[in-house]
Amino acid sequence: MVMKKIKKLVVGNWKMNPTSLSEAKTIATTVKRGLRNIKKTQVVLCPPYVYLSGLSHMPTTILFLGAQNAFHEPSGSYTGEISFSQLHQFKTGFVIIGHSERRAVGETDEVINKKVRSVIDEGMTAILCVGEKIHDVHGDYLALVRQQIITGLRDVSKKMLDHVVIAYEPVWAIGAKDAMAPADVHEMSIYIKKVLKDIFGVLADSIRVIYGGAVTEFNAKDIIADGFLHGFLVGRDSLKPKSFLEIIKVVEGK
Ligand code: PGA
Numbered sequence: 407m408v409m410k411k412i413k414k415l416v417v418g419n420w421k422m423n424p425t426s427l428s429e430a431k432t433i434a435t436t437v438k439r440g441l442r443n444i445k446k447t448q449v450v451l452c453p454p455y456v457y458l459s460g461l462s463h464m465p466t467t468i469l470f471l472g473a474q475n476a477f478h479e480p481s482g483s484y485t486g487e488i489s490f491s492q493l494h495q496f497k498t499g500f501v502i503i504g505h506s507e508r509r510a511v512g513e514t515d516e517v518i519n520k521k522v523r524s525v526i527d528e529g530m531t532a533i534l535c536v537g538e539k540i541h542d543v544h545g546d547y548l549a550l551v552r553q554q555i556i557t558g559l560r561d562v563s564k565k566m567l568d569h570v571v572i573a574y575e576p577v578w579a580i581g582a583k584d585a586m587a588p589a590d591v592h593e594m595s596i597y598i599k600k601v602l603k604d605i606f607g608v609l610a611d612s613i614r615v616i617y618g619g620a621v622t623e624f625n626a627k628d629i630i631a632d633g634f635l636h637g638f639l640v641g642r643d644s645l646k647p648k649s650f651l652e653i654i655k656v657v658e659g660k
Contacts, residue, residue, distance in 0.1 A: 414447040415571060415614050415637035416654045417533060418644025419474060419502060422454060430457040434464050436647035440654075441468050447637065447658045450500045450533075451644070455488055458496040465497045472500035472533070475508055478520040490521075490528040500531045502639075504558060506539075506577045515557035522558055526569045533639065534558045535618070536598075537575040541590070547576075551594070552601050559605065567612040572598055573639040579619025580641065585629060591617050592632040599634050623652035630660050 418437075424430055430453050441449060445468075452472035453461060465471055477487035490501065503525060504518035518534070525532040536554040538547030555572065562570060574594055579586050586594075595615055602610035617629060618639030626638065637657045643649040 412568070412612065412614060412636070414657050414660070415450065415616055416447055416650075416657050417450040417472060417500065417502070417571075417573070417616065417618075417637070417639045418452060418650055419505070419618075419639060419641050420451070420453045420645060421474070421507070421641060423645055427457050427460045430461060433645060433647055434461050437650060438464060438466070438469055440647065440651040441466075444468055444654060444658050447654055449654055452500070452502055455493075458493065458498060462496040465499065470499040471497055472502060473498050474502050474505065476501055476521065476525075478517070478524040480524075490524045490530065494528050494530060498530060500533055500571075501525045502533045502535060502573070504554070505535045506537060506575060506580055515554055518554075518558050519560050522570070523562060526562060526566050529569075531569045531571060533571045533573050533616075535573045535575050535639070537577050537580075537619070539577045541576060541578065541586075548597060551598065555598065555601050556605065564606055564609045567606060567609055570612075571614045571616060571636075572602070573616050573618050574598055575618035575639060577619075582620045585620040585622075585625050586617070588625075588628045588631065591629050591635065595634045621653060623649045623656070626653045626656040630657060 450470045450472040452474050473493050476490045480489050480491050503521045522532040536551050538550050576586050598615050602613050614636035616637045616639050621638045621640050622643050
C-alpha cells in the first residue's frame with residue numbers, strides 16, 4: 407500500500423496543566439526553539455483554553471496551537487461552554503475531540519460527531535480520539551473502534567478529509583506505565599486504515615492516524631517503526647520539552 411505524502415504529526419495534550427501562564431510560555435518557547443531542524447512534522451500544543459490567548463503569537467508553519475475540546479454551537483445560551491469560532495481567533499488550528507477523559511464525563515459518539523463537523527466547518531482540523539477500554543481476547547474492541555470512527559465521521563465531506571486526524575488511544579494505556587505493544591499498535595493502525603478505506607475509498611489516504619497512550623522518548627521509535635502511523639498524541643511527556651522534542655525527532659526521522 408502506497409501512502410500519500412502528507413505531513414507527520416505530534417500533538418501534545420497538556421490536559422489541565424501547567425498551573426500558570428508563565429510556565430505554559432516556558433514550555434511552549436522551549437519546544438519552539440527545539441524545532442529548528444524539523445521540516446516534515448507538524449507539532450501541535452494543546453494547552454488549557456485560558457492559555458491560548460497568551461500563546462497565540464507562537465504558531466509557525468511547523469508549530470500549531472490546539473484546543474482540548476469545545477462546544478458545537480457557534481454562540482448562544484450555553485453557560486460555561488466555548489465555541490469553535492471563539493477558539494479560532496487565538497490561531498487555534500487543531501482541536502482534540504472525543505478524548506476518553508471527555509467520553510468518561512458523558513460525551514457520546516453523536517455529540518462527538520457534531521463537534522468534529524463544527525471544527526471542520528470552522529476551517530480547523532479535528533483530532534478524533536477513538537479507543538477501547540478493554541483489549542479483550544474475543545476482539546470485540548475492533549467493532550467498537552469501527553463504530554466510533556463511523557459515527558464520529560458521519561456526514562464529513564470527502565473533500566475535507568485532510569482536516570481529519572484519527573488518534574487511536576487504547577483507554578487502558580492512557581496515563582499508564584506502558585504503552586500498547588508495538589505489534590498491536592501496528593495491527594490496529596492497519597485495521598483503522600481499512601475502516602477508513604471502507605468509508606471513504608482511496609480518499610481515506612488524506613486522513614492521518616496517530617497513536618496515543620504512554621508514549622515516551624524511549625518507546626516512540628519501536629511503536630512507529632511499522633504500521634501506518636503518522637505520529638503521536640502525547641500526554642504527560644508533552645509537558646517535558648526535552649522528552650517531547652525527542653519524540654518529535656523520532657517521528658521526523660521515520
Ligand atoms: P499519556 O496521555 O501520554 O500521559 O498516557 C495520552 C493522552 O491522554 O492523550
